[in-house]
Amino acid sequence: MIRVLIVDDHTLFREGVTKLLNSVGDITVVGETGDPEEALVLATSLNPDVVVIDITLGEEDGIDVAARIRQERIKVGIVIVTMHNESLYFDRAKREAQVEGYVVKTDAFECVIAAVRNARVGKRYISQSLASEIVWSNEEPPMSGPLTKREMEILTEIAKGLRNREVAKKLGISIKTVESHRAHIMEKLGIRRSAEIVRYAVRTGLVKP
Secondary structure, eight states, X not given: OEXXXXXXXXXXXXHHHHHHHHTSTTEEEEEEESOHHHHHHHHHHSOOSEEEEOSEETTEEXXXXXXXXXXXXXXXXXXXXXXXXXXXXXXXXXXXXXXSEEEETTSOHHHHHHHHHHHHTTOOEEOTTTTTTOOOXXXXXXXXXXXXXXXXXXXXXXHTTOOHHHHXXXXXXXXXXXXXXXXXXXXXXXXXXXXXXXXXXXXXTSSOO
16 A cells, blocks of 8 residues: 655645545555655655645745655655646755655546555656656756755746846845846756856746747
8 A cells, every 4th residue: 555645735635636636546645745855754744655745835845855854854755736837846856855656636546646656666657748748867967055945946047038136126135146146046957158147947837938
């Protein structure tokens, strides 16, 4: 029996997935929560085989939570189930939390079942709607460090054409902070010119061309 912990802050979705997974003969949901801190506790106390987690957990970042769970329990399988179908989020989930599965919520429920079963035995599963666009490879050159949530916000706004002053005003931070983050982003991505930020954001699906 595959023991699953579900982490999603939308109660109806969480309860729906719990009911559906429990209807599958080889899967049982041992716990569910929408709270990131409780998720960390349950991931240890309930000893699940697989954690199914959303990227957006209120004000928290689900990928960060998944990475913390991974640090505590390296052998647990992790499946992201989310509305985010942009490759940037997939790249983060793969890089920061070493997830086994990535499923978009618009996919059929059978995809979640398949991802859970694969994660249980350490195999990878990617959403069918993304399979033609994303190659799951370990041969990609790593960045000097993962982009933080704030850096991704700033990268997005810069890619939309906003100047540093406009980004600072929109995000409620100082211009110096924006400039500092911008420099870190370019260093991490190996980018030397601002125009390359836009190309990167379009290529990864962070913004539309």
